[in-house]
Amino acid sequence: MSDELGSVLRRFERQPAGASVEPMTPDHERVLRSMMARFATGVTVVAARQGPLLAGMTANAIASISINPPLMMASIGQRSETHAAITSSHSFAVSVLAADQRRLADCFAQATTAAKLQRFCDAPWHEGETGSPILDGAIAYFDCRLVARHPGGDHSIFVGEIVAAGFDEAAEPLIWYGSRYRQLSAEDPG
């Protein structure tokens, strides 16, 4: 292990109670991101109405919380346009991207511009029960009514009650691992 990496990793070692924790530096952030990148996930677009416009972002920090009642969460950066849209519309939709929707993953990961807001990445979509936009061609979707918002550092953890959902069992997912997109290549050999 390099000295630089070693010193960065010590930032994350268990600290005795009451010890002051070193502040995060850009090196800490880079190393933490590359450790987090070892967690393989699917890729979604979390989207919501922003008045007459639509806001959406590529997101993988989503999870199922509860089956009964049906709840899920999305951790959304506070400075993003999608955060503002979820907060004002009190709803959001999660569209799970198919392997052939890589272009949409790239577009929705770009920072907001007027064009992104007005054109919604030229994505074909339809309106869910909550009014939130659901991407056509997604392998699953969850249309959620916002029921709670918890602080999560520079993100907010939005909890949604799933009011409508659907899926396409045959479709292949887009995967995010090691900071790049991938596709499933093999069945579990058992």
Ligand SMILES: Cc1cc2nc3c(=O)[nH]c(=O)nc-3n(C[C@H](O)[C@H](O)[C@H](O)COP(=O)(O)O)c2cc1C
């Ligand atoms: C694979 C991938 C996953 C991401 N996951 C999240 C996430 O879960 N939450 C988040 O706030 N940003 C996430 N981002 C970053 C947002 O997509 C990015 O900040 C986007 O520009 C926000 O758009 P907006 O400001 O139009 O809402 C992710 C980016 C990529 C490429």
